[in-house]
Amino acid sequence: MFQDRPLTLRTLLRLFWFKITVTWALTLLETGLWVILPLLLGFTIDGLLIGDFGPLWQMVGVLVGLVLVAVVRQLIDTRIFGTMRVELSQVLAERNRGLSVSALNARVLMAREIVDYLEQEMPVLMAAVVQLLASVVILFTFHWALALSAVTAGAIMLCVYARFHDRFFRLNRAINARAEKQVRILETRTGPAFGRHLRMLRHWEVRLSDTEALVYGLIYAVLMLLVVFNLGFTALIMAASAGAIFAIVTYSWEFMDAAFNLPEALQQWSRLSEIIERINKSSPAPQDRREEA
Numbered sequence: 001m002f003q004d005r006p007l008t009l010r011t012l013l014r015l016f017w018f019k020i021t022v023t024w025a026l027t028l029l030e031t032g033l034w035v036i037l038p039l040l041l042g043f044t045i046d047g048l049l050i051g052d053f054g055p056l057w058q059m060v061g062v063l064v065g066l067v068l069v070a071v072v073r074q075l076i077d078t079r080i081f082g083t084m085r086v087e088l089s090q091v092l093a094e095r096n097r098g099l100s101v102s103a104l105n106a107r108v109l110m111a112r113e114i115v116d117y118l119e120q121e122m123p124v125l126m127a128a129v130v131q132l133l134a135s136v137v138i139l140f141t142f143h144w145a146l147a148l149s150a151v152t153a154g155a156i157m158l159c160v161y162a163r164f165h166d167r168f169f170r171l172n173r174a175i176n177a178r179a180e181k182q183v184r185i186l187e188t189r190t191g192p193a194f195g196r197h198l199r200m201l202r203h204w205e206v207r208l209s210d211t212e213a214l215v216y217g218l219i220y221a222v223l224m225l226l227v228v229f230n231l232g233f234t235a236l237i238m239a240a241s242a243g244a245i246f247a248i249v250t251y252s253w254e255f256m257d258a259a260f261n262l263p264e265a266l267q268q269w270s271r272l273s274e275i276i277e278r279i280n281k282s283s284p285a286p287q288d289r290r291e292e293a
Contacts, residue, residue: 002091006280009114009272012084019080020118024126026073031127033066035134038254042247081119085112092279106179110275117272125265131258135251139230142248146230150255153226157219157259161266164215168270171208176278178204212267216260223256 005011013020040059047055092111096104132154140147178201185197230252234245 002087007088007092007095007111007114008276008280009118012088012114012118016080016084023073023077023080024123026069026076027123027126028130030066030069030073031130033062033069034127035131035254037062037066038250039138039247042244042250045246046244077119081115084115084118088112088115096279100184103181103184106176106182107279110176110179111279113272113275117268121265121268124261128258128261128265131254132262135255135258138251139248139255142244143233145233146248146252149226149229149233150252153222153255154259156222157262160215160218160222164211165266165270167211168208168267169274171204171211172271173274173278174204175201175208176274215267219260223259227252227256 002011002015005015037059040055040062043055044059047053088111089108092108093104096107099107132150136147136150139150178197182197182201185194227249231249234248
């Protein structure tokens with residue numbers, strides 16, 4: 001199936017395009033239903049205040065549809081992406097027979113993360129983009145200043161992440177290099193060597209964690225300012241109904257939540273880029289395995 005194609009996201013998308021399209025279409029449908037819920041809830045609040053139950057039944061219908069779509073998507077996802085993991089792992093093991101067991105085992109586990117990205121991170125990324133766009137559009141229908149504040153916060157967030165992308169790549173490369181050596185070091189049964197390995201692994205993991213804390217702290221601060229501004233603007237400037245206030249605050253929070261998911265998916269892409277580069281390297285010839293060990 002893979003023939004001589006590189007083991008990348010693009011290759012998986014080409015080979016399994018129909019199955020992936022089906023599951024991602026369900027993901028977008030599920031996300032769309034989630035997105036309109038706060039708006040329907042706002043309409044329901046205003047409707048119930050005047051004795052109108054129509055919006056309530058509309059919201060119930062959307063909730064039922066949401067449950068059905070989510071269940072069907074989960075059933076399909078497990079089967080589709082499970083098959084992709086099997087195919088990818090088999091091809092990787094065949095192409096890297098010259099590697100040591102330590103490096104080969106690490107690369108097989110890393111390769112599974114490519115499929116994990118398609119199954120877990122890409123739906124999150126798509127949902128985040130849909131939520132961001134929908135939140136901006138809906139906030140704009142209430143007041144342009146609310147939408148402008150959201151767009152400004154999103155732009156600042158992306159600039160912060162872009163500043164640290166290369167650092168994420170380098171730190172993940174160091175961690176993955178250590179992971180490839182772990183089984184080989186254990187096979188030597190040398191306590192001091194394994195201790196040094198674990199201390200080095202901890203060193204790089206701490207540096208990665210510190211970088212994540214700094215980046216997400218900055219992003220969280222920017223997004224919290226967005227929510228506070230929109231809440232204050234709605235309360236002090238706009239003469240909004242109770243349902244409108246609820247919808248504005250909820251969509252501002254939805255924007256913050258989606259925007260926070262976006263850099264997480266982008267950070268995982270930084271890690272995945274390094275993994276794809278690593279697993280597509282030519283493995284050493286079988287006769288060189290003793291030298292590698």
